[in-house]
Amino acid sequence: MAKGLDIGTMNIICSERENEDVVFTRQRNAFLELESSDLTKTMLDSAKVLYIEKDGVINVLGEDAFKFATIFGKESRRPMKHGIISPKEKDAIPMIKLIVERVLGEPGHRNEVLCISSPADPIDMDMNTLYHKKMTEALARRMAYETHVIDEGLAVIYSELSDYNFTGLGISIGAGLTNVTLAYLATPVMSFSIGRGGDWIDEQVSITTGLPKEHVCAIKERGFKLNFEVEFGSPDGALSIYYDALVTYIIKNLNRKLAEITPPKVEFPVALAGGSSQPNGFLKTFERKLRDAKLQIDISNVKQAKDPLYSVARGCLIAARTQEGGDVEEGKTEVSKK
Numbered sequence: 206m207a208k209g210l211d212i213g214t215m216n217i218i219c220s221e222r223e224n225e226d227v228v229f230t231r232q233r234n235a236f237l238e239l240e241s242s243d244l245t246k247t248m249l250d251s252a253k254v255l256y257i258e259k260d261g262v263i264n265v266l267g268e269d270a271f272k273f274a275t276i277f278g279k280e281s282r283r284p285m286k287h288g289i290i291s292p293k294e295k296d297a298i299p300m301i302k303l304i305v306e307r308v309l310g311e312p313g314h315r316n317e318v319l320c321i322s323s324p325a326d327p328i329d330m331d332m333n334t335l336y337h338k339k340m341t342e343a344l345a346r347r348m349a350y351e352t353h354v355i356d357e358g359l360a361v362i363y364s365e366l367s368d369y370n371f372t373g374l375g376i377s378i379g380a381g382l383t384n385v386t387l388a389y390l391a392t393p394v395m396s397f398s399i400g401r402g403g404d405w406i407d408e409q410v411s412i413t414t415g416l417p418k419e420h421v422c423a424i425k426e427r428g429f430k431l432n433f434e435v436e437f438g439s440p441d442g443a444l445s446i447y448y449d450a451l452v453t454y455i456i457k458n459l460n461r462k463l464a465e466i467t468p469p470k471v472e473f474p475v476a477l478a479g480g481s482s483q484p485n486g487f488l489k490t491f492e493r494k495l496r497d498a499k500l501q502i503d504i505s506n507v508k509q510a511k512d513p514l515y516s517v518a519r520g521c522l523i524a525a526r527t528q529e530g531g532d533v534e535e536g537k538t539e540v541s542k543k
């Protein structure tokens with residue numbers, strides 16, 4: 206057996222095979238501080254909530270942190286920012302460790318193969334991903350997994366472009382980052398990230414509309430449509446404007462990076478994944494801007510991942526199965542569970 210693990214700024218997702226199915230276990234990458242009392246602890250225990258207690262303070266982790274934050278009108282904290290362990294959160298590592306342990310579970314056997322996604326270094330921020338990569342790898346290794354790390358963009362290619370011999374552009378538009386990989390026959394030719402994703406959209410719309418970020422994020426996730434016939438002053442209008450700016454920015458940087466390499470002379474399909482690629486109209490906008498940009502490579506087609514939020518975890522599982530010497534068969538049906 207083998208497993209895949211996507212450690213993202215907003216979601217931590219494990220993928221594994223159960224018979225013919227691919228099963229996903231997801232938790233929010235968040236925590237919330239509560240005052241400790243016996244009653245609170247009894248309540249959390251009986252509800253099987255994931256938490257830790259230290260120095261009279263309880264930290265609720267994962268999906269429940271997010272739920273409790275909404276109920277109590279508090280803001281949950283995030284152990285990661287811009288795709289990596291946040292240097293500003295001193296409690297980040299123990300929090301991520303617990304959430305990872307919960308989604309991964311024990312290995313089925315010692316040295317079970319685990320493939321973890323990692324962001325590529327961003328080209329527009331002074332930040333590198335090495336420390337994050339090493340920490341997440343060490344964490345899983347300590348749990349007795351044999352760990353391998355692949356770029357998040359390559360995981361998208363593994364998940365979505367098997368019909369194209371794993372040749373193409375994989376783009377994951379997440380919360381903290383956008384990751385891009387160009388691969389030829391499963392070998393990365395170019396990988397980079399950009400320091401903008403869903404969090405950037407939430408921040409910008411919050412600044413312009415005066416609405417709290419969490420509120421903007423909720424409106425966005427409820428399912429809005431990219432619509433450039435903007436209704437003045439509406440959050441949907443502001444979301445559309447910043448989505449348009451994000452796509453323009455991603456493609457401008459892609460064009461710039463492609464100019465630095467000599468890619469193989471073949472046609473490349475493009476796969477879009479990640480939670481922020483989900484709005485209605487996103488694929489069409491991306492494809493139109495990509496074609497208008499006249500890139501240095503020929504694009505055959507642009508497709509959206511079947512299940513954008515789970516694509517990276519799914520790609521990690523396929524990579525892990527390949528490492529293990531198993532087939533790259535992707536599983537017939539896909540089941541999500543918490």
Ligand SMILES: Nc1ncnc2c1ncn2[C@@H]1O[C@H](COP(=O)(O)OP(=O)(O)OP(=O)(O)O)[C@@H](O)[C@H]1O
Nearest residue numbers: 213214215216288379380381382403426479480481
């Ligand atoms: N229906 C939706 N429409 C638009 N955005 C959405 C939707 N659902 C989730 N998102 C956004 O997707 C992002 C989370 O996606 P994802 O899980 O791919 O990111 P991540 O892997 O945790 O982050 P990163 O890869 O940047 O570290 C968040 O910004 C979230 O608000």
Ligand SMILES: [Mg+2]
Nearest residue numbers: 213377379517
């Ligand atoms: Mg991600």
